[in-house]
Amino acid sequence: xxxxxxxxxxxxxxxxxxxxxxxxxxxxxxxxxxxxxxxxxxxxxxxxxxxxxxxxxxxxxxxxxxxxxxxxxxxxxxxxxxxxxxxxxxxxxxxxxxxxxxxxxxxxxxxxxxxxxxxxxxxxxxxxxxxxxxxxxxxxxxxxxxxxxxxxxxxxxxxxxxxxxxxxxxxxxxxxxxxxxxxxxxxxxxxxxxxxxxxxxxxxxxxxxxxxxxxxxxxxxxxxxxxxxxxxxxxxxxxxxxxxxxxxxxxxxxxxxxxxxxxxxxxxxxxxxxxxxxxxxxxxxxxxxxxxxxxxxxxxxxxxxxxxxxxxxxxxxxxxxxxxxxxxxx
Amino acid sequence: xxxxxxxxxxxxxxxxxxxxxxxxxxxxxxxxxxxxxxxxxxxxxxxxxxxxxxxxxxxxxxxxxxxxxxxxxxxxxxxxxxxxxxxxxxxxxxxxxxxxxxxxxxxxxxxxxxxxxxxxxxxxxxxxxxxxxxxxxxxxxxxxxxxxxxxxxxxxxxxxxxxxxxxxxxxxxxxxxxxxxxxxxxxxxxxxxxxxxxxxxxxxxxxxxxxxxxxxxxxxxxxxxxxxxxxxxxxxxxxxxxxxxxxxxxxxxxxxxxxxxxxxxxxxxxxxxxxxxxxxxxxxxxxxxxxxxxxxxxxxxxxxxxxxxxxxxxxxxxxxxxxxxxxxxx
Numbered sequence: 300x301x302x303x304x305x306x307x308x309x310x311x312x313x314x315x316x317x318x319x320x321x322x323x324x325x326x327x328x329x330x331x332x333x334x335x336x337x338x339x340x341x342x343x344x345x346x347x348x349x350x351x352x353x354x355x356x357x358x359x360x361x362x363x364x365x366x367x368x369x370x371x372x373x374x375x376x377x378x379x380x381x382x383x384x385x386x387x388x389x390x391x392x393x394x395x396x397x398x399x400x401x402x403x404x405x406x407x408x409x410x411x412x413x414x415x416x417x418x419x420x421x422x423x424x425x426x427x428x429x430x431x432x433x434x435x436x437x438x439x440x441x442x443x444x445x446x447x448x449x450x451x452x453x454x455x456x457x458x459x460x461x462x463x464x465x466x467x468x469x470x471x472x473x474x475x476x477x478x479x480x481x482x483x484x485x486x487x488x489x490x491x492x493x494x495x496x497x498x499x500x501x502x503x504x505x506x507x508x509x510x511x512x513x514x515x516x517x518x519x520x521x522x523x524x525x526x527x528x529x530x531x532x533x534x535x536x537x538x539x540x541x542x543x544x545x546x547x548x549x550x551x552x553x554x555x556x557x558x559x560x561x562x563x564x565x566x567x568x569x570x571x572x573x574x575x576x577x578x579x580x581x582x583x584x585x586x587x588x589x590x591x592x593x594x595x596x597x598x599x600x601x602x603x604x605x606x607x608x609x610x611x612x613x614x615x616x617x618x619x620x621x622x623x624x625x626x627x628x629x
Numbered sequence: 630x631x632x633x634x635x636x637x638x639x640x641x642x643x644x645x646x647x648x649x650x651x652x653x654x655x656x657x658x659x660x661x662x663x664x665x666x667x668x669x670x671x672x673x674x675x676x677x678x679x680x681x682x683x684x685x686x687x688x689x690x691x692x693x694x695x696x697x698x699x700x701x702x703x704x705x706x707x708x709x710x711x712x713x714x715x716x717x718x719x720x721x722x723x724x725x726x727x728x729x730x731x732x733x734x735x736x737x738x739x740x741x742x743x744x745x746x747x748x749x750x751x752x753x754x755x756x757x758x759x760x761x762x763x764x765x766x767x768x769x770x771x772x773x774x775x776x777x778x779x780x781x782x783x784x785x786x787x788x789x790x791x792x793x794x795x796x797x798x799x800x801x802x803x804x805x806x807x808x809x810x811x812x813x814x815x816x817x818x819x820x821x822x823x824x825x826x827x828x829x830x831x832x833x834x835x836x837x838x839x840x841x842x843x844x845x846x847x848x849x850x851x852x853x854x855x856x857x858x859x860x861x862x863x864x865x866x867x868x869x870x871x872x873x874x875x876x877x878x879x880x881x882x883x884x885x886x887x888x889x890x891x892x893x894x895x896x897x898x899x900x901x902x903x904x905x906x907x908x909x910x911x912x913x914x915x916x917x918x919x920x921x922x923x924x925x926x927x928x929x930x931x932x933x934x935x936x937x938x939x940x941x942x943x944x945x946x947x948x949x950x951x952x953x954x955x956x957x958x959x
Contacts, residue, residue, distance in 0.1 A: 353724040356686035386716040
C-alpha cells in the first residue's frame, strides 16, 4: 500500500474545526461576514472563542475533508499538511489516518499551535468560518514529497493554500511534479473572498496549471468578475479539461469540452450544517473520475457524498459513504 | 451572580469525550464490555485510540453533562472538577463556562493530561465507554470550596467519583457541608460495574447521605443484588427522600415517600447515540425539583431533556433545552 498507486493526494491547511450553533445576531455583534471564511490571528481567535457557545471539535480542513471522503468511498488517498505536536495535532492525525489516508508529514516541534477554524452554524444551516492557521501557516515546498505526488492520479489543491505565504510555492511545486509524472491537477476555489484576495493568481492557475476545477456559483463569478452564473460558465469553458460548478440546492453543472451535465442535488431530509458540502462534493466527483465512471455518474456520486455531510453537524461523513452510494445508485 | 444562590453544584470527573461509530465486531475484537464504562490507563488509551475510527470531540463527564443541561434549562449551576492546562482542558473549561456554569478550579500545571473517554457508538445507539481519568484522578477535598457548596440547593455527585482514590473524600466533604447548610445531596449511581466496584460504600451512602438518588434499572439491581426491577424498587423505597429510576424506552419511575410517578419516555424520531441520556435526565429532574414544580412535572422535564441528547452524537444538548421544554409542556 505504502508505495501503491493512489487515486488522490490532497494538499491543504490542516485544521481542527470548532463547531457551534449561533444566531445572526451573534454574527453581526462580532462583525462576522456570513457564509464565508475569514482569517484571524491568535488573539482574535482567543477572544472569539471566549464569546462562542459550547462547541464540538472535529478534524477539518478543506482538502482534509475531501481525502477523508475519498477514503470512505474506497479510493486510496494521501494528505500533505502541517500540524504541531499538540493535542489538536494528534486529533487531526488520528482522524485522517484512521480512515486509511496516508499522512506522513511529521508534526512541527516548535512554532504556532495546530490551526483551528471557529465555525458558527446559523439556524439556516449556513456556516461562517473564522480560521486561525496556526502551524499551517508555515507549510512550504519542503513538505511536498515528489514521490508521493507522482503516485497519485490526481493532486488536489485547496485555494485556501494561497493564503499562507509559502504554501503557493508548495502548490506550484506539486502541480509541476504531477504534470511531469503525467498526472492531473485539481483545484478548489475554496471561497469567494479567497478568490478576491488572489484573483490574478487564480486566473493564471486555472488557465495554465489546473486540469479539474471545482467552484461554487459565488466563487466562479468572483473569479471572472461577472454578475451571473451563465456568464461565468461561458468564461471558464475550455480553460480546464473538467469543470464542476456547484449551486447548492440547485445541484451542479459539470463541463468537459462539449459535454455539459446538469446534475440534481440529492434530497436531504433536514439540512443541519453545510460545513464540508463542497469538500465532499469534490470527494465524490474525484472518486468517480479516478474510477473512470464518466462525468455524469461522478457528478451523481458527488451529490450523494455532499448530501451526507450536510445532514449533521461537522465537516466529515458520519456514515459509511461507499455503502450510501451503492444504495442510492442501485 | 458569583455569590448568588445556585440550583445545583455538580462534582465529577472532568472528561472530554472522543466519540466514534463502531460495530459489535470492533467491541469483541478489543474485548470491550458493551454499554458500560471501563477505566483504562494511558497506555491502553493510546492503543485503543489508534484502533478507533475517525472521531469527534465533545466536552463530557457525567456531572459536567448534567450541569450543562441545567444551565440550558435556565438553572444557575456550578461545577467542581479537575483538568490540566492543556488543549483538552481548555476545551472542557470553555464549553462549560460558555453556558454560564461557574467553574473556578484552576487547571493543574503538572501531572497527567486532561481526562478523556473513548466512546464507541454501535448501530443500536448504545455507547461503550473507555475512560482514561488523567488529571481527574487527583481530585481531592482541597478542590471543594465549602462556600460554593453552601450556595447550591442541591449538591450533585456522580458515582464515578468513587473510582479515583481521593475523590471519595471530596465527595463526603461536599455532602457534609451541604447538609450542614441545610441543602440536599443528590447521587447518580453512574454505571452497574461502578456499583459492583463500590457496592458496600454506595449502600452506606444511599442509606446515610443521599437525599435524591438517580439510577437506571441495571444500577439499582446491582446495588441491592436482586434479579428484577420491582424487587430493587422495594428495597430502595424509604432510603432516600426522592428516588428517580430510569428504564430507557420504558420511561422512568419517581418515588418519594408514598408518592409513585410512572413517567413515559419522550418519543424520539431516531435514537442516534444514548451517551448522556442519564445525565440529561438528572438535569431535567433537578431543574424541576429546584424550581418546585412537583415530581411528576420534574420527571416529564427529565424525559424531554434526555430525549434531546439521544437524537444526535455527543453527550450534551445541541438545541436550546429551555425552549424545547416550553414547547413540549405547552
